[in-house]
Amino acid sequence: MKPGMINRTIEFIKTLYKDEEFVPLHAPRFWGHEKKYTADCIDSTFVSSVGKFVDEFEKKCAAYCGAKYAVAAVNGTAALHMALVLKGIGVGDGVITQPLSFVATANAIHYTGAQPVFVDVDRDTMSLSPDKLEQFLKTEVVLQQGVACHKLSGLKLRACIVMHTLGHPGRVVELRKICDLWGLVLIEDAAESMGSFLSGRHVGTFGTMGVLSFNGNKIITTGGGGMLLFNDEALARQAKHLTTTAKIPHPWEYAHDAVGYNYRMPNLNAALGLAQLEQLDKFLVSKRVVAETYKQFFVKEDVEFVCEPIDAASNYWLNAIILKDRGERDAFLEATNKAKVMTRPLWKLLNTLNPYQRSFKTNLDNAQWLEDRVVNIPSSVAR
Ligand SMILES: *Cc1c(COP(=O)(O)O)cnc(C)c1O
Numbered sequence: 001m002k003p004g005m006i007n008r009t010i011e012f013i014k015t016l017y018k019d020e021e022f023v024p025l026h027a028p029r030f031w032g033h034e035k036k037y038t039a040d041c042i043d044s045t046f047v048s049s050v051g052k053f054v055d056e057f058e059k060k061c062a063a064y065c066g067a068k069y070a071v072a073a074v075n076g077t078a079a080l081h082m083a084l085v086l087k088g089i090g091v092g093d094g095v096i097t098q099p100l101s102f103v104a105t106a107n108a109i110h111y112t113g114a115q116p117v118f119v120d121v122d123r124d125t126m127s128l129s130p131d132k133l134e135q136f137l138k139t140e141v142v143l144q145q146g147v148a149c150h151k152l153s154g155l156k157l158r159a160c161i162v163m164h165t166l167g168h169p170g171r172v173v174e175l176r177k178i179c180d181l182w183g184l185v186l187i188e189d190a191a192e193s194m195g196s197f198l199s200g201r202h203v204g205t206f207g208t209m210g211v212l213s214f215n216g217n218k219i220i221t222t223g224g225g226g227m228l229l230f231n232d233e234a235l236a237r238q239a240k241h242l243t244t245t246a247k248i249p250h251p252w253e254y255a256h257d258a259v260g261y262n263y264r265m266p267n268l269n270a271a272l273g274l275a276q277l278e279q280l281d282k283f284l285v286s287k288r289v290v291a292e293t294y295k296q297f298f299v300k301e302d303v304e305f306v307c308e309p310i311d312a313a314s315n316y317w318l319n320a321i322i323l324k325d326r327g328e329r330d331a332f333l334e335a336t337n338k339a340k341v342m343t344r345p346l347w348k349l350l351n352t353l354n355p356y357q358r359s360f361k362t363n364l365d366n367a368q369w370l371e372d373r374v375v376n377i378p379s380s381v382a383r
Pocket of ligand 1: 075077078215226
């Protein structure tokens, strides 16, 4: 890196986010009707598992994303778990995913009793690589009566979860084709990518199911929350049923026809979400401006800035730069965090975490390359 690059970056970020003594990675902004809608919700007394805000939030999210149906959940992790439950995935099954993700992706697989199988990402999208997936399937998997069997472990590979890393759309069109050929259900972990589009279509709508998160650090928040996106009505109806304890409607009986889950988003959170959703387009404009400003700054510094893939409109949830090696990365992390400018590396690869060290995996060189070099920099909507 050029001499003084880190200090100039710190100064630059402090001018971007002027009034913040400590500059966080991603702070929520409550500049709309958040107080009004949550107060209305409290006044109605329906703050919990029933109420009009949840239904309205589901409808508006579905419309925004161009999905036929949306089912709200208590958080993104629960929504991912539910997506796998809906397809009956469990013990003896394998679910392909990328090693470069937040731990929730692998945990959701583990909750079902299935095992994650890690396949490498592409360097440019940082998301699951269709080429690596195809290579893995052709060499290590056989189709037996329409089921993809992993030769080494005997696992039945039933699904594939792609994660749209940092909000940038992954190569879902190619992934969908491969998954269809091999009988794999494609699930999109779009937790980070509300407001991101590929060829004009919102991410999370290319696979059989998509999952959004509204955790406090995401582009819009409900405090905690998640959403399942569907185009299939039967799946959506079953999702609603299973996330609400699988209760059969009845005036007074507690009758449940399956092992259900208490995964429903409370009405109070949905009220907050409605106010946030109203501002999403404004947030997206601001985030593009911030990304463009960073891009111009880092060009002059000879530092690679992560841009949206071709044909994609990314929400630029977290801006990122790619440094030369792990040493540069650590020096950058050290100095910026000391100067009260919050920066973070990517996640440690999931296959290196204690619970997933024995999981099956392909060569993961691209994921490792990215882990060693990528740093996330402050990305809140600018004031
Ligand atoms: C945030 C996130 C989730 C789920 O988050 P919740 O906090 O449970 O809402 C899942 N996957 C990825 C990649 C995420 O970034």
